[in-house]
Amino acid sequence: MEINVNVPTNTDNQQSTNDNHNYDNRRSYNNFPLLDGECLVPIRVDWEMVKHFNMCRDNLETWHIGPNKVLVAFAPVAIESKAAAIKNFYRDVREYFASFHTDDTLSLDQFLEEAESEDSKGFELASSENPEENVMLRIIIRDLIKQVHNINPKYGRILDLICKDFTKGEILAELNLCKSQGYADIKAAQTLARKLYFEN
Known part of the structure; x- marks a missing residue:
């Protein structure tokens, strides 16, 4: 599914913008329910990972970042690890784009x-x-x-x-x-x- 997610773009807040995101309205890549103290975060995946981990394809999203597309799944993490997990997601996406040896946008x-x-x-x-x-x-x-x-x-x-x-x-x-x-x-x-x- 290709979507544009409606998220806040206010960058005046000194807190990380992504800390305020709530992805719990999505479904985890394996359809398992969240346990107490868990939340969902995005992870970048490719089709080999989807096949290897038997991910539910209906739960994947394609995010458009500039001219590039990123296949995204959602994984459960402890709530206290959410900020670090989302930061890792964006770092992974940045490295993925850099591997193309072109600017993102x-x-x-x-x-x-x-x-x-x-x-x-x-x-x-x-x-x-x-x-x-x-x-x-x-x-x-x-x-x-x-x-x-x-x-x-x-x-x-x-x-x-x-x-x-x-x-x-x-x-x-x-x-x-x-x-x-x-x-x-x-x-x-x-x-x-x-x-x-x-x-x-």
């Missing part, structure tokens, strides 16, 4: 590339029609920004501002940077994000 590519002029915006989501896609992109980008912050706080701050649709000129003003150094820092921040994306 135009908007991710735009985020990782230098804006052309001082007035151009650094980042916009390519599509607002697919909430699941928007959430996935926001999570991928948020993870990248956290990694960049850990390596270089200045570059992390630049990426934060790009995510908030600051123009290049606004970034230079916000960070008190001269034009040549500021442009070099913006490009370096995006280059580091691209490197981390394809390494993870």
Whole structure:
């Protein structure tokens, strides 16, 4: 079944967006009922896994993430492990996309590339029609920004501002940077994000 899941896209909340998702209205891949203290989380699967684990095909969903499709099943986990399990799901999907050696979507590519002029915006989501896609992109980008912050706080701050649709000129003003150094820092921040994306 191919679906677009209606999920919140508010990224202002500092908590992980996916922590608020409730997948308990789905059915587990093996149709077993949830036990007390369990919840369902998405897992990326392929057809070999479906066959090997005798998964119920009616319980699978195809999620569209940019130009790519991901086959998703739902597995029970302890409620206290939900956040980690969902984080692992998104990491797995990101690695799966990276194995194609292409960018997930135009908007991710735009985020990782230098804006052309001082007035151009650094980042916009390519599509607002697919909430699941928007959430996935926001999570991928948020993870990248956290990694960049850990390596270089200045570059992390630049990426934060790009995510908030600051123009290049606004970034230079916000960070008190001269034009040549500021442009070099913006490009370096995006280059580091691209490197981390394809390494993870």
